[in-house]
Amino acid sequence: MATITLHHLSFGYDGQAPLFTDVNLNLDAAWHLALVGRNGRGKTTLLRLLQHQLPFTGTITAPPTHYFPQPIPDPDQLTLYAMQAVSPAEQWELERELNLLHVDPDVLWRPYATLSGGEQTKVRLALLFVDADQFALIDEPTNHLDAASREQVAAYLQKKNGFIVVSHDRHFLDAVSDHTLAINKQTISLTQGNYSTYAAAKAQQDAFEQAENARLKTDIARLQATAREKQRWSTAREGDKHGNRHVPGSGAVADKGFVGARAARVMQKAKNLEHRMDAQLATKQTLLKDIEDIPSLTINTTPDHHRVYWHVTDLQLAYDRPLFAPVSFDLEAGERIALVGPNGSGKSSLLAALFGEFSGSQTGEIHRPASVTWSRVRQAYADLQGNLQSFAAARHLPYQDLLNNLKKLGLERASFTTPITAMSQGQQKKVEVAASLVTPANVLVWDEPTNYLDIDNQTQLIQAIQANQPTMLFVEHDQAFIDQVATKIIRLRPA
Incomplete structure (x- = not known):
């Protein structure tokens, strides 16, 4: 079975923070893989890297790829010729795929520029899957598709071999994907399942990390207070060795060796607390890295007297x-x-x-x-x-x-x-x-x-x-x- 392998992949645009740093992934080319993440995280960039269109460090091993949406050199041509100018395809092959997409093959004999946005999308998807030996990279196919067309395209993709698809329609992703690759805030995660499976797992992980972060915050504050108290006591007792202090409750003078040993033990406990605190701080720093900040937008509405x-x-x-x-x-x-x-x-x-x-x-x-x-x-x-x-x-x-x-x-x-x-x-x-x-x-x-x-x-x-x-x-x-x-x-x- 063909695989897509990313080994120590790193990439960044000039003058910007790196998008990918030392990424290692093994993806099965038979998967229906949803690629998700916030705008600007590098979804389209990753598709371009898989096509070797950008310089990078590391290695990428992938089968030959086709990309959607393909650039159309002359949209005023008849659709058949416009498609053949992009990639070799026989008329009957395009008609076969268009029938599966519930599109009248007569669109091939209309100028591409006169087709609706939905028809243009379906024609380019048909061209994408004419060659079954090419691995499909599909970037936002649902733009401009109505609800019925989205269902038709989803049903079409369900029957195809492996592909990677980027979309911001969660229902569409649920229908077409069986694995989800997420470019998160600081990490990349791979989930077996569709978008809803990924979203539920991420929500559960986010809730756990937030609860763990709150617990650690409380524990660290308690440890800091206890460590400070023990350090203060130890320092004060160490000073007793140099003064004329009496043992409380008796007339005897305190033994300097006893005071020093006890102070040393308390100081060691304080240091042990600090080590525990450092460990918990280290754990805390691993949390919340991928929790998204989604601030509220403002709308400048101005209601008036009109009904x-x-x-x-x-x-x-x-x-x-x-x-x-x-x-x-x-x-x-x-x-x-x-x-x-x-x-x-x-x-x-x-x-x-x-x-x-x-x-x-x-x-x-x-x-x-x-x-x-x-x-x-x-x-x-x-x-x-x-x-x-x-x-x-x-x-x-x-x-x-x-x-x-x-x-x-x-x-x-x-x-x-x-x-x-x-x-x-x-x-x-x-x-x-x-x-x-x-x-x-x-x-x-x-x-x-x-x-x-x-x-x-x-x-x-x-x-x-x-x-x-x-x-x-x-x-x-x-x-x-x-x-x-x-x-x-x-x-x-x-x-």
């Missing part, structure tokens, strides 16, 4: 054909409405229509009080320009509040001066989210906010929403997020 923020009646949008059947709803103060529907059903188009940005034809009515304010999280944010300070100034945002939320979301201080266009997709997403959080608004309008955010970031957003109870209209495919945030669901149905 209804948006009133939508018989709204229908179309390009060449209607995107969905007419829909009506009110967004009332305190509600958090989730717009759900399959990829291509018009969810993002509906959000655009609410702001007068839809370019197709439109029927029905949209009413919004003129004084309503909002903040947005968009799927595409290519207009993020400049550094964070100039960005905040252009948006009239409180700069320190923006940095505070970005720091809480895990953006490194070193990136605070990086041009936003030079940031990774995950970092740019954090800027988009943090900007929405600090914008004074009556309503939050978020389009797939969890894309590119790790599970801890998603937990932060959920907890902030539950604590602040903002009025929201949002699109999201992560069912855990919907379950914990939404107070109402609006389903877009085919026309």
Whole structure:
């Protein structure tokens, strides 16, 4: 059976702290391995190292690999030719895999650029598994996939040979993985089982370490107090040898030898206590290394007197054909409405229509009080320009509040001066989210906010929403997020 071996692997980017130091791992290439960890911990970097795309010290032994998402040199080509430009594949092989993914093979004869995000994902996954001799490295396949497509992709991957998959959808990871490799705060751990198995084991370990840390803290404080008392007594008794002290309760003068021996014994006990204390301090230092600090985010909500923020009646949008059947709803103060529907059903188009940005034809009515304010999280944010300070100034945002939320979301201080266009997709997403959080608004309008955010970031957003109870209209495919945030669901149905 093929294996992936990392022996004394070390790697770090220039000018930054090492991501990996003397890592040793033996992984079975037949495993369905979930790779998890906070953004910036090195998940994608590890996949690049397995492809020998970065310099490192140590050794890596791995079978030949294919990586998802593959770069597409010419997205305007017909999809078949666009895929064949990336990797040799016969038409029938791609059609076979697309059928398994519940995709009409006719997409091969449409320009790749015209496919939906979900179709593009599935086509590239099909290409990934055409060659069964290549080991698959799959980096965040669930972005832009609706709930049904995530289930289809999960069922597809369950039947494939070994792979490594990175995803921030915990339900998806539970469905596809049988082992979990976690890049923790200071260590790397391997768990037999899916993400929930890993999460439960880590929670149990964290609870044990916190309890042990509290016990050791109490014991160390007691030992310190006892050692200090014994040292004080021993020092005082040692002074008795040089004075004219009497034995208490008698008229006899204390024997200097007796006093010195007793003081020596007490001093030795004090030193023994110090040794015990040092041992416990050493044990204490091994604890809490991987416990994550997940600070609370702040949301700049500004409730007002309006009961209804948006009133939508018989709204229908179309390009060449209607995107969905007419829909009506009110967004009332305190509600958090989730717009759900399959990829291509018009969810993002509906959000655009609410702001007068839809370019197709439109029927029905949209009413919004003129004084309503909002903040947005968009799927595409290519207009993020400049550094964070100039960005905040252009948006009239409180700069320190923006940095505070970005720091809480895990953006490194070193990136605070990086041009936003030079940031990774995950970092740019954090800027988009943090900007929405600090914008004074009556309503939050978020389009797939969890894309590119790790599970801890998603937990932060959920907890902030539950604590602040903002009025929201949002699109999201992560069912855990919907379950914990939404107070109402609006389903877009085919026309």
